[in-house]
Amino acid sequence: MSSPSLYCHDEQAIAGVEKLRFFPLAVESGRGCVLVEPGGRELLDFSASWTASGMGHGHPDIVSAVSKAIATAPGASILSMTHPDGVALAEQLLALVPSRPSLDGPRRVYLGHAGSDANDVALRGCRHATGRSGVIAFQGGYHGGLGIAQGVSGIHVDSGSPADPHVTFAPYPASYQPHTGDAATVVPETLRRVRLALAARTIAAVIVEPLQSDGGLLVPPPGFLEGLRQLCDEYGSYLIFDEVKVGLGRTGFLHAFEHDGVVPDIITLGKALGGGRPLSAAIGPAAVLDHPTASALMTTVGNPVSCAAGRAVLELLEEGEPVRNAAERGKQLSGLLHAYACAPVRPGSAHVGDVRGRGLSIGVEIVKSRDGKMPDDKLTAKTAFRAWELGLVAYPVRGNVLELTPPLTVSELEIERGVELLTRAIDDAALGVVSDAAIEPYSGW
Ligand SMILES: Cc1ncc(COP(=O)(O)O)c(C=O)c1O
Structure with missing residues (x-):
């Protein structure tokens, strides 16, 4: 069954009360920090199923x-x-x-x-x-x-x-x-x-x-x-x-x-x-x-x-290794995001009001502009949607904060790749690549 078809069946069969959806993600399998859609497209998972897959998907010991x-x-x-x-x-x-x-x-x-x-x-x-x-x-x-x-x-x-x-x-x-x-x-x-x-x-x-x-x-x-x-x-x-x-x-x-x-x-x-x-x-x-x-x-x-x-x-x-990795990869992740926020040539960087967190619990606050710190919930929803289109899974919390919680086993390269995808998604969303109609079906919180 293709990914859109699986998602359509889900809409008809599974109760809305247990859904918190931001884009039509359908997943057939996973390994480590990667989720695989029906059809084989791979996505980098920067949510770890809201942290429940903390050791990554399909960890051999588990x-x-x-x-x-x-x-x-x-x-x-x-x-x-x-x-x-x-x-x-x-x-x-x-x-x-x-x-x-x-x-x-x-x-x-x-x-x-x-x-x-x-x-x-x-x-x-x-x-x-x-x-x-x-x-x-x-x-x-x-x-x-x-x-x-x-x-x-x-x-x-x-x-x-x-x-x-x-x-x-x-x-x-x-x-x-x-x-x-x-x-x-x-x-x-x-x-x-x-x-x-x-x-x-x-x-x-x-x-x-x-x-x-x-x-x-x-x-x-x-x-x-x-x-x-x-x-x-x-x-x-x-x-x-x-x-x-x-x-x-x-x-x-x-x-x-x-x-x-x-x-x-x-x-x-x-x-x-x-x-x-x-x-x-x-x-x-x-x-x-x-x-x-x-x-x-x-x-x-x-x-x-x-x-x-x-x-x-x-x-x-x-x-001990996953805890050490969380500290190190967390520093890398927030360092790269701060660098993006300070990059004046990127179209979305002015919308990053704050990057904060500890270890691999990082939040990126999306605002209309940095001066007024006004939350931009729609831009956040569009960024999450665009990130999914590009191959990254990350969800919004409190309307205008992107929560980044990859598995504790995430590698240095995966962090680099994830930040590349996320920052491109913020840029694209800021440039209007995602329509209002695209995000309309996903009510989120
Ligand atoms: C801090 C915190 N406590 C409790 C819960 C509830 O956990 P569960 O959804 O597994 O019942 C959550 C879920 O998001 C949470 O983030």
Whole structure:
């Protein structure tokens, strides 16, 4: 079946509620950083399926672990039995995630399917453990598409369910366009608002991304995460770091929070953890994750095939090379993009307002012009569409930021090639090569 034909069948068969589309990408196979369309056209993948294919497509170690597990799978879950890969994965996670020195009592690992349920379970555990119902989250944050995790997401997906009345949203401090209008005051002002909400002592947890992704690749300014840590300690609330998207090596450290030297009470992981298979985890105090027993039931949690994939991913990360590569290739990627932004002869460069991020979590902010910093959502959508036409996959977030998150295994040459394609796409979009009609069918977020 050709690529357009496959896409047409998809439109007729697959539910719109689970689609986030920006161009008619149809894929038959993948290897490393490359996706292959029906018909054989190869595309460089600078999204890694929103980071879920963090080790690249079809990594041989993951293929081998999954193949072995599927051939000998001991049942389908850890719900009413245990199995070696589930236990070993949980123990590996406990060893890899540092504990807070002040934590008294043991920690546990919740094994789930997706970032959404890991966050949901962590949040309801905090509510149960504290007897408080309030949650502080951040505007532009994304924590999931279900239940409480959806309710605390600052990016509101219109699911038709009522807003969670117990959530307070604070602005996430940004350096490029601080909500206070001044980068010097943005952290103290944000922390002042968080303190105000915590002071009522009704807050069970503060949930935050240590690099806000879907909200526009916002790097936390110095002192922000540390301030949250101190406030949570002062008011007896749990601090959850949602590292579903930016954890596990992506930022050039194993954990994104290492950049700021702040350890949360609970960390949630997902996406890359399963090496492309559905798998997530919440790691935190037993007081939060043990009770009430049997309150977070899903039949295939701790699925042995997903757990085997997770173990293979962690082994690759423990060996260190993907994390080192993320740091180095990230420097290369942002260096090349900064050079493009400063190249006056390129037709699109004036539309690059900012290039930011950590490691291989890079955002390119597309603006109408640099002076006014006015977001240009349409140009961003056209750039992503044009990039796909040229052979690069990258998606927009928050309307006008192109998110670049290639697999951690990306090579130097692939980064060069990806930047060549992306900058040509920005140039072409700025020159009007993409019509409004071309992007109209893809509603995006
Ligand atoms: C930071 C963050 N948390 C949680 C989620 C939800 O993860 P999932 O889509 O696997 O449920 C996402 C997904 O984009 C995310 O980016």
